[in-house]
Amino acid sequence: MPEDFPRIAFSNSYADLPPRFYAEVAPTPVRAPRNIRVNEALAVELGLDPAALGSEAGTAMLAGNAVPEGATPLAMAYAGHQFGGWSPQLGDGRAILLGEVIDRDGQRRDVQLKGSGRTPFSRMGDGRAWLGPVLREYVVSEAMAALGIPTTRALAAVTTGETVVREAPLPGAVLARVASSHIRVGTFQYFFARNDIEALRLLADHVIARHYPEIPPSDGRALELLRAICARQAGLVAQWMGVGFIHGVMNTDNTAVSGETIDYGPCAFMDVYHPDTVFSSIDRQGRYAYRNQPVLIQWNLAQLASAMLPLLGPDKDATVAAAQAVIDAVPDMYHDAWLTVFRRKFGLREARDGDPAFIVQVLDAMAGAEADFTQTFRALSEGTPLPPALADARAAWVQRLANEGATPEVRQQEMQAVNPAIIPRNHVVEAMITSAVAGDFAPFHALTEALASPFEAPADSPYRAAPAAGEEVLQTFCGT
Structure with a gap:
């Protein structure tokens, strides 16, 4: 290896699982890789050298042209429900896990290359990614991290010097993605569908050790998992709702058991608030509309419960009842997390019985007034005027604040710490992608930094x- 080749201390626990958990496969080299951006802060967090990652040798590694020492490249096997339809075998069709590192806080993190070529799970796909979705995922995942929402991270993006054919020929790119793990609800479904109880047990043990070490050894540990x-998933979706985020493809293979947001495809943040908002071009029935996300996460988790039934005990009736009780509790888990999120957005320190009705009242007024979601909450936090159509909603908020302990100055500080001034607005992201395809990455760097x-x-x-009139982006697309 060249002297400037990145030195990565891999510690690969997933590769130690039996071979049926994955397919060993190396990335497919590309013609002429060029660095777009290295996430220097994240690199340091992972104990990596940003300069080495940005070097010619580092760019070759990030593009998949060179495999670093200690890596065990593999594509993970999993199944899943996609828009409610069952697929017994999916797996990483265009992503390859290089390995795992222990970060500076002692946490295990995956390093994966997305868009790195065909794998045994590619089916009819080319295993590649084009530049637009790579930059969208980089921007949105890093924005989510800055918002304090659990998420996969973007370590780097590189161009490939090759063309990817979608609706038209487009420039190719590879994203280096970091996650607590890439284990999904669909990973459990994969082994349940094959009646592989041993693999289910190994997978559950691995997930507990990696993500839930507080669960003690016991006969009931699978139920506790x-x-x-x-x-975690109920809390995650509540956080999405608090920033107006719409995932777009909440399939079970896109639901991480770690509780992180994963797989940023046709995702988007709302501009005008409306609970029926849908952006994904492939979500023609509105399955994953903003308002449906809490319902669909319960549905996804019910599929996880079904896949875990063989681990819950020998008495079928008892295990079904126990699993059902957990799934039945998900709406309450979500509701409690949602209330916490929105009380903070409104600057409410005390919990009162009428809060759910008050929050819905304001949100309904925002929908009727076609108010901008982010700007409305930021205006409340900054004390700036709201549109006249929201006068009654503001009055209700002022009335609800009566007898709350904080001073107006402290309340504004607290609200500004949870209500973002900026989000990755769709029209800005699309304009950035258009510029990048034309060879100008300055808007990408400026947006990422902001x-x-x-x-x-x-x-x-x-x-x-x-967005001004005519700038609205009402539809987003999947990178495949």
């Missing part, structure tokens, strides 16, 4: 503006 995953501080953007930041 199910409950813990449900709580979104690193979403709560602190100055009043004159261009990223605070809602």
